[in-house]
Each structure stands twice: as structure tokens, then as C-alpha cells.
Amino acid sequence: MYGIGIDLGGTKTAAALIDEENRIVSKLSVPTEPEKGNDHVADNIAGLAEKLCVDAGLTYRDVKQMGIAAPGAINGETGTIMRAHNLMMEDFHIVDRIRLGTKIKVIKIDNDANVAALGEAVAGAARGTACSVMITLGTGVGGGFVIDGKVFSGFNHIGGEFGHMVLHHNGRPCNCGRKGCWEAYSSATALIARTKEAMERDPSSELHNVYKELGKVSGKSAFIAARRGDKTAAEVVDEYVSYLACGIVNVINMLQPEVLCLGGGISNEGAGLMIPLQKKIDEEIFVRGIGRSTEIRIAQLGNDAGLIGAANL
Amino acid sequence: MYGIGIDLGGTKTAAALIDEENRIVSKLSVPTEPEKGNDHVADNIAGLAEKLCVDAGLTYRDVKQMGIAAPGAINGETGTIMRAHNLMMEDFHIVDRIRLGTKIKVIKIDNDANVAALGEAVAGAARGTACSVMITLGTGVGGGFVIDGKVFSGFNHIGGEFGHMVLHHNGRPCNCGRKGCWEAYSSATALIARTKEAMERDPSSELHNVYKELGKVSGKSAFIAARRGDKTAAEVVDEYVSYLACGIVNVINMLQPEVLCLGGGISNEGAGLMIPLQKKIDEEIFVRGIGRSTEIRIAQLGNDAGLIGAANL
Numbered sequence: 001m002y003g004i005g006i007d008l009g010g011t012k013t014a015a016a017l018i019d020e021e022n023r024i025v026s027k028l029s030v031p032t033e034p035e036k037g038n039d040h041v042a043d044n045i046a047g048l049a050e051k052l053c054v055d056a057g058l059t060y061r062d063v064k065q066m067g068i069a070a071p072g073a074i075n076g077e078t079g080t081i082m083r084a085h086n087l088m089m090e091d092f093h094i095v096d097r098i099r100l101g102t103k104i105k106v107i108k109i110d111n112d113a114n115v116a117a118l119g120e121a122v123a124g125a126a127r128g129t130a131c132s133v134m135i136t137l138g139t140g141v142g143g144g145f146v147i148d149g150k151v152f153s154g155f156n157h158i159g160g161e162f163g164h165m166v167l168h169h170n171g172r173p174c175n176c177g178r179k180g181c182w183e184a185y186s187s188a189t190a191l192i193a194r195t196k197e198a199m200e201r202d203p204s205s206e207l208h209n210v211y212k213e214l215g216k217v218s219g220k221s222a223f224i225a226a227r228r229g230d231k232t233a234a235e236v237v238d239e240y241v242s243y244l245a246c247g248i249v250n251v252i253n254m255l256q257p258e259v260l261c262l263g264g265g266i267s268n269e270g271a272g273l274m275i276p277l278q279k280k281i282d283e284e285i286f287v288r289g290i291g292r293s294t295e296i297r298i299a300q301l302g303n304d305a306g307l308i309g310a311a312n313l
Numbered sequence: 314m315y316g317i318g319i320d321l322g323g324t325k326t327a328a329a330l331i332d333e334e335n336r337i338v339s340k341l342s343v344p345t346e347p348e349k350g351n352d353h354v355a356d357n358i359a360g361l362a363e364k365l366c367v368d369a370g371l372t373y374r375d376v377k378q379m380g381i382a383a384p385g386a387i388n389g390e391t392g393t394i395m396r397a398h399n400l401m402m403e404d405f406h407i408v409d410r411i412r413l414g415t416k417i418k419v420i421k422i423d424n425d426a427n428v429a430a431l432g433e434a435v436a437g438a439a440r441g442t443a444c445s446v447m448i449t450l451g452t453g454v455g456g457g458f459v460i461d462g463k464v465f466s467g468f469n470h471i472g473g474e475f476g477h478m479v480l481h482h483n484g485r486p487c488n489c490g491r492k493g494c495w496e497a498y499s500s501a502t503a504l505i506a507r508t509k510e511a512m513e514r515d516p517s518s519e520l521h522n523v524y525k526e527l528g529k530v531s532g533k534s535a536f537i538a539a540r541r542g543d544k545t546a547a548e549v550v551d552e553y554v555s556y557l558a559c560g561i562v563n564v565i566n567m568l569q570p571e572v573l574c575l576g577g578g579i580s581n582e583g584a585g586l587m588i589p590l591q592k593k594i595d596e597e598i599f600v601r602g603i604g605r606s607t608e609i610r611i612a613q614l615g616n617d618a619g620l621i622g623a624a625n626l
Contacts, residue, residue, distance in 0.1 A: 075604060082604060130468045143567070152460070154569020155443045156604045161566040164599045166559050169481040169498075178562070178597050185482075246479050249491070253474040254456070254567075256467020284491050286477045291388060291395060291469045 002058065003311030004049050004066040004104070007112070007303070010034060010086030013041070015048035016304070017056055018311040022123035024304060028052060034088045041087065042094055046101030065106035067310035068094070069115035076110045076157045076313070108313035112306055114151040114160045116299075117144025119309030120261045124300040129258035133251055134299060135162060137219075137244075138264035140175070141183040145255065151313070163187070167246050185243035188219035188265050191236070195222045198236045206230035219266050227272060241273070245280035252294045253286045263299030274298070315371065316624030317362050317379040317417070320425070320616070323347060323399030326354070328361035329617070330369055331624040335436035337617060341365060347401045354400065355407055359414030378419035380623035381407070382428035389423045389470045389626070421626035425619055427464040427473045429612075430457025432622030433574045437613040442571035446564055447612060448475060450557075451577035453488070454496040458568065464626070476500070480559050498556035501532035501578050504549070508535045511549045519543035532578050536585050554586070558593035565607045566599045576612035587611070 002025070007014040014029040028048050034041055049066055053059065072084025079095025081087065095107045110118075117126075117134035126132035126146070136142035143162025145152045153159040163183035164176050171180025172190075184190055195217050199207045206225040210233075211217055222240070225233030248260060266273065278296060285293065301308060315338070320327040327342040341364060343357050362379055366372065385397025392408025394400065408420045423431075430439075430447035439445035439459070449455035456475025458465045466472040476496035477489050484493025485503075497503055508530050512520045519538040523546075524530055527537075535553070538546030561573060579586065591609060598606065614621060 073604070145567070147460075147465070152568075154607075155571035156569050156606070158599075158604055159565075159567055159569035161599045164566045165478070165563040167479055167482050169484070169493075169556060169559055171482070176599050178599075180482075243482060246482055250478040251567075252472075253477045254458070254472055254564075255465075256469050256472035258468035286471075286474045286489050286491075291386070291471055293469070294467075 001064040005307035005310035006068040007306040008070045016307040017052045038092045042097040060103040066104045067313035068109040069112040069306040069310045074111045113142030114144040115309035116305040119305030121146040125261045125297040126259040132259045133257040134261040136264040137266035182247040202232040205232040241276045249284045261299040314377040318620035318623035319381040320619040321383045329620040330365045351405045355410040373416040379417045380626035381422040382425040382619040382623045387424045426455030427457040428622035429618040432618030434459040435625045438574045438610040439572040445572045446570040447574040449577040450579035495560040515545040518545040554589045562597040574612040
């Protein structure tokens with residue numbers, strides 16, 4: 001038996017056929033084109049599922065289930081996208097709509113950050129754990145919480161918004177309307193903003209050379225300049241690590257996951273991020289020196305986490 | 314069948330016989346006297362269990378299980394108090410030790426805040442919910458998380474430390490060593506400290522009259538003076554409510570419990586606390602206007618939550 005995983009984004013809809021060992025057998029994608037309407041988006045998904053099956057010489061009977069990772073507020077129970085700004089959708093019963101175009105019986109949907117956490121839990125960095133949390137450091141800070149191989153997102157299925165935990169009461173404004181959210185400090189967007197501020201503050205910083213080399217300011221800039229010994233860049237990295245550790249320790253103190261995976265662009269920094277981060281976490285953790293501790297690991301599956309997770313919903 | 318719940322505190326060890334409807338049939342208590350050693354504390358518990366049974370005319374066969382709510386870091390799997398300062402215990406296999414003095418077969422133990430959350434979930438304000446969180450506003454800020462009638466405290470059973478979630482990075486120092494923990498803002502201890510500061514700042518505040526009436530500064534002082542129209546006291550209450558709402562919204566954004574119960578002394582303020590608190594929560598919550606929302610309720614069982622929860626571990 002196979003599963004089909006769909007990663008529904010504002011720009012692209014990706015689909016993968018996944019085998020029982022959670023390996024990706026084949027992948028396809030099409031532009032999402034949300035401006036063409038909800039039905040268009042749903043038909044795309046049904047079409048991708050059909051093409052994956054036909055290309056692999058499978059019938060619908062060979063497919064156990066299809067799962068969809070979607071952005072925004074999702075109700076997995078009713079199969080509804082309740083609100084997703086970059087899909088221009090509100091209260092759309094997408095699962096019911098997709099059913100019209102496919103014979104696959106079981107169709108599930110959940111928030112993309114939750115689904116990525118599930119992917120890492122079944123086939124990635126948190127494989128074999130009783131409970132895990134995944135934090136994605138990208139444009140925003142996404143989160144997902146998995147217990148015994150199932151996404152936990154609360155009684156109404158809209159939890160897992162770890163990025164919207166306030167770490168600094170009345171701090172930096174966040175897109176969600178609150179002030180001081182984790183996302184406002186630990187997203188790549190936040191890191192880039194801090195890096196630009198530091199460049200303005202210090203015209204002699206190595207950050208300016210890094211800017212010329214990369215042709216832009218990115219989430220890597222401060223890490224590169226700090227490695228070259230630049231003090232201003234090191235301050236940016238220090239502050240970034242401090243807030244990242246703060247949020248991670250908060251999660252550990254509350255939930256004590258067996259593994260906490262870090263994903264998204266910033267997690268590619270490797271040792272330059274992980275060594276100071278682990279040091280800060282060890283200093284701050286509530287219960288020290290007794291029992292086993294949460295392991296911090298870098299996510300393994302990249303963009304495939306959503307596809308594999310979706311097939312396992 | 315009956316259960317026995319034990320609430321093991323630094324000063325007092327309370328025990329209750331609980332029936333199948335989670336009603337307390339009888340209660341007993343003795344001084345804990347931790348200075349007399351671990352075995353003394355364990356023997357007390359076995360003795361209380363025996364007396365409860367004898368007084369009720371029951372044999373050990375009528376008792377399904379005994380549960381213990383204990384302070385500090387507890388490993389429920391091994392039945393160990395790993396660290397509990399006010400019991401002067403470290404790495405004490407208390408369950409094994411109690412077994413020597415009783416014929417009750419099933420003996421369980423967990424952290425007191427987790428157990429109180431379980432009590433409210435099975436028989437109190439969160440009865441009948443799929444998942445709930447209880448936050449206790451007392452000397453510290455305690456927390457417990459219950460899913461499907463079971464305490465969730467992570468893979469190593471030391472989670473649920475909601476009070477040690479930082480809300481204000483580099484903020485007020487907390488007993489745990491971090492800065493800016495929820496406990497440093499929303500405990501009764503914190504509220505009393507802020508009230509005293511306000512009294513020093515404003516010698517004409519109504520808080521001084523309230524002090525004379527109560528004979529002390531307590532967690533009620535600011536609420537009483539604010540109700541009488543005192544501006545300084547109202548500022549203390551506003552700040553308190555603001556941090557309390559901040560922590561609660563953080564928990565909701567992450568876990569979306571069906572009910573979040575507030576317990577401890579401060580929760581007795583009733584409408585004076587709950588009305589401004591709910592308003593602030595509604596303003597800050599991440600997902601608004603779609604789906605069902607977490608209900609904030611005042612805990613119902615008081616000190617009995619630990620006894621009833623323990624019998625249900």
C-alpha cells in the first residue's frame with residue numbers, strides 16, 4: 001500500500017507517492033494559482049493524485065490515504081481550511097471538494113507546520129520517539145507537537161503555534177498582533193532585520209563585505225561575518241541564539257519532548273548555531289542533572305517532511 | 314472499589330479515601346516531619362492508608378490503587394522523588410519503600426501540580442474535556458497538562474513547568490535561575506512584592522488603609538484597593554492581569570486545551586480578576602473568530618484536587 005502526500009503552498013502544490021517505508025517513490029508539482037479560486041486549487045490536488053497513480057501503474061485501491069499539509073488555520077476533523085491568507089481561502093471544505101475528483105477514500109488535512117513535525121517524527125530526526133516538537137525557523141517560526149505518532153494540536157486542532165508564544169512582554173511587534181512573540185525574534189525575517197540594523201549602526205562591520213559577496217542580506221550574513229571575527233555580527237548572533245534558546249527552554253520546561261527538531265533555513269548553520277545554542281539551553285533548563293534531557297537535533301527531511309508527514313496523517 | 318489519594322507536602326501529609334464517583338469518603342492527615350528522614354515520611358503514608366481502610370471497615374482488596382501527589386521533580390515511571398527541596402529528598406524510591414508497609418498493590422506518584430490538574434480534569438472544572446491545563450497561582454505558578462484523562466509531562470515525566478516559561482526575556486529574576494519567568498510575574502508572591510513597591514511609591518494610596526484592615530499585604534490587597542477606585546492599586550492589578558493573560562495566551566496558542574483552569578489563592582478574586590483577564594485574552598489570542606476557543610474557568614476542588622487526582626493516577 002502507498003500513501004499520497006500533498007504540500008499545498010501559496011505558490012506551488014507539490015505531491016508525492018510514498019511507500020510503506022516512508023520513502024518517496026515519485027514527486028510532481030504544479031503552480032497553486034489561488035487567484036483562480038478554491039475549486040481550481042482542489043482540482044489540482046485531485047489531478048496530481050491521479051497522475052501519480054497512473055504514472056506508477058497503480059489504482060486507487062493501492063493507495064491507503066492522501067494527506068494534505070496546508071498553511072493557515074485548519075480543522076482536520078471537518079477537512080476545512082478555516083483561514084489561509086496566502087491561499088485566499090476562508091472556511092473552504094477542501095476535503096469534501098477533492099473527494100468529487102478522486103476515488104481515494106481517506107483524505108486528511110492539517111496545518112503544514114504540524115505535518116512537517118509528523119514527517120520528522122515518523123521518518124526523520126525524531127524517528128522512534130514517544131513525543132517530539134519541531135520548530136521551523138523560516139519566514140516565520142512554525143511549530144508542531146507529536147505524541148505517539150500523532151499530531152497534537154488541541155481540542156480544536158488549531159494549536160501548535162509555538163512561534164506565537166510571547167518571550168518578551170510588550171516587545172517587538174509580531175504579524176499576529178501581539179508584541180514580543182518568538183517569531184519576532186527567531187524567524188529568518190527577524191534575523192535579517194537585526195542584521196540590517198547592525199549594518200547601519202556599524203559602517204566598518206564585516207557585514208558590509210558579506211553583503212557585497214552574497215548580493216543581499218540573508219539569514220546567513222551574521223553567522224558568516226561572526227565566523228570571520230566581526231564583533232558587531234557576533235552580537236547579532238548572540239542575541240539571536242539567546243532568544244532561540246529562551247523559546248526552546250520554555251517548550252522543554254512545559255512539554256519535555258524526547259527530541260526537539262530545528263528546521264528551516266537557519267537550522268542549516270550547523271555547529272555555528274548549535275554549539276552556542278546548546279550551551280545556553282543547558283544553562284537555563286529548569287530541571288538539571290536528573291533524568292534524561294530533551295535532545296536538540298537538526299531536522300533531516302527538509303521540504304520532504306511535509307510530503308511524508310501528510311501521507312501519515 | 315476505592316482509591317486512596319495522598320497529598321504529600323513539606324508540612325502536612327494528607328490522605329483521603331475516594332469512591333468510584335470521585336467523592337471523598339474520609340480524610341486524615343499527619344505532620345510530614347521531613348527532618349526525621351525519608352523512611353519516616355514513607356511510613357507515615359503507609360500508616361495513613363492503613364488507618365483509612367480500617368476506619369472504613371475495608372480491606373486492602375477493596376482499594377484499587379493509591380496515588381501520591383508530591384512536590385518537586387518526580388519520576389512516575391520508577392516511583393522516585395528525584396529532587397524535592399522542602400521534603401529534603403533526593404533520588405528516593407518512595408514507592409518501593411511504601412510497598413514495604415502496605416499490601417496495596419498499585420502505588421503511583423506524580424508531581425503535585427500535575428496531579429491537581431488531573432483532579433480538576435476527572436472531577437472538577439475540566440471534567441469531561443479531551444484536554445485541559447491547570448495553572449495554580451500560589452507561592453509559585455504551578456501547571457499541569459491532561460490529555461484523555463492522563464497527565465502529560467513529557468518523555469521523562471518532568472514537564473508541566475508552565476510557571477518557568479519566560480514571558481519577559483531578561484526580566485525579573487526567578488527562583489529557578491532564569492530571568493522573566495511567568496512565576497516571577499503571576500505568583501501571589503510576585504503580586505505581593507509589586508503591591509509593596511506601589512505602597513512605597515504612593516504614600517496616599519488606599520493600599521495603606523487596606524494594609525491596616527488586613528494586618529498584612531496579601532494577594533488580595535491590590536484587588537480590594539482597586540475596587541475602591543485607587544489608581545495606584547489599579548495599575549498593580551492591570552500589570553498583573555496583563556502578564557497573566559500573556560502566559561495564558563501562550564499556552565492556548567501552543568496547546569489549545571478545551572479548558573484552562575485557574576487555581577490557587579488569586580483565583581478566588583472572581584469577577585475582579587476574570588473579567589479584565591478574559592478581555593485581554595480575547596484581544597491577544599492567535600486564532601480569533603474561527604472554531605471553538607479555550608474556556609477559562611476557576612478551579613473547583615481547592616486542596617481536594619490533589620487528593621482526588623492522586624487516586625486517579
